[in-house]
Amino acid sequence: MIVTADEVNRSFRGTLDLLNSRVEGLKSFDMSERGFWRSFTALWLTLPAYIVSLAFERLRLGLLQPDRSLLGNLWLDLVVALGHVAGFLALPIAMIWIARWFRLEKAYAPFVIVTNWISAVGMLVLSVPAMLMLLGWAPPGLASLFSLAFAVIIVRMQWFATKSTLGLSSMPALGIVILGIVLNSLVGIAMRGLLG
Numbered sequence: 001m002i003v004t005a006d007e008v009n010r011s012f013r014g015t016l017d018l019l020n021s022r023v024e025g026l027k028s029f030d031m032s033e034r035g036f037w038r039s040f041t042a043l044w045l046t047l048p049a050y051i052v053s054l055a056f057e058r059l060r061l062g063l064l065q066p067d068r069s070l071l072g073n074l075w076l077d078l079v080v081a082l083g084h085v086a087g088f089l090a091l092p093i094a095m096i097w098i099a100r101w102f103r104l105e106k107a108y109a110p111f112v113i114v115t116n117w118i119s120a121v122g123m124l125v126l127s128v129p130a131m132l133m134l135l136g137w138a139p140p141g142l143a144s145l146f147s148l149a150f151a152v153i154i155v156r157m158q159w160f161a162t163k164s165t166l167g168l169s170s171m172p173a174l175g176i177v178i179l180g181i182v183l184n185s186l187v188g189i190a191m192r193g194l195l196g
Contacts, residue, residue, distance in 0.1 A: 003041045011042070011117040018118070019157045023164050029117065031110050039113040042120035043088050049127035050084045056130050057195060064134075076195060083191030088119050090183035091176075098176070104166050111165040115180075118161055122154040155181070 010028045017025025029035065051070070057080050058064040063073065071077055092112045099108040126147060133143035155177055162173040 003038045003044075007035075007038065008042075008045065011039075012121065014114075015117050015121050015157070018114070018161045018164070019153070021160055026110070026114065026164060029110070029113050031113060033109070036109045036113055039116035040089075042116050043085065045120050046084070046088070046123040049123040050081065052127040052131045052134065053084060054080045055134050057192075059134065061195065079191055079194045083187055084123075086187045086191075087184050088116070088123070090187055091115060091119075091180040094179060094183060095176070098179075107166045111162065114161045114165050115158065118154070118158050122158075125150050125154065 007030055010030075014025040014028025017028065030038065054077065055064060055070060057076065058070065058073075061076070063076070064070075092115060095108060095111060095115075099105050099111075104111075129138065129143040129146035129150065132138035132146070133140055138146070158180065159170075159173050159177045162168065162176050163170065166173065166176070168176075
């Protein structure tokens with residue numbers, strides 16, 4: 001299943017509405033079973049973020065050099081790719097059990113659809129400060145500040161979307177968002193542990 005340009009446009013527009021706390025943005029997403037499965041293809045849109053992550057890891061390991069290929073180490077390429085995918089899938093997989101536990105099965109698909117699109121947008125936006133640092137256009141401190149500001153905005157958007165799709169109050173929705181942050185942190189720790 002390949003996502004269409006129209007669906008990407010509508011989903012990004014819906015994500016922007018959620019950013020502005022407009023619940024009507026949920027109407028922009030394809031909430032069908034087909035839309036559920038196609039929302040996972042939003043991961044392909046994050047390929048630029050994967051390239052930035054790969055370059056950042058090569059820099060961290062002292063392997064990023066102007067005369068060497070970015071894709072020169074199969075193990076590094078594979079581990080970063082697996083980390084990228086695992087970060088995208090961690091919360092939707094964890095929510096399978098949470099949705100059953102709290103009897104939110106009917107809201108699971110809309111939650112995952114919206115979360116997948118927010119994750120795609122989030123990965124792209126959060127890769128910008130790292131890219132600016134890698135290019136030498138922003139010092140590490142400024143890139144970190146940008147990353148923190150963007151992360152706060154994305155967390156707030158995910159919190160609003162979680163409340164809206166699952167019909168939860170503020171604190172349980174915040175708990176789910178924090179779970180997503182913890183899962184992504186664990187994925188990052190595991191990836192860096194494999195890379196050394």
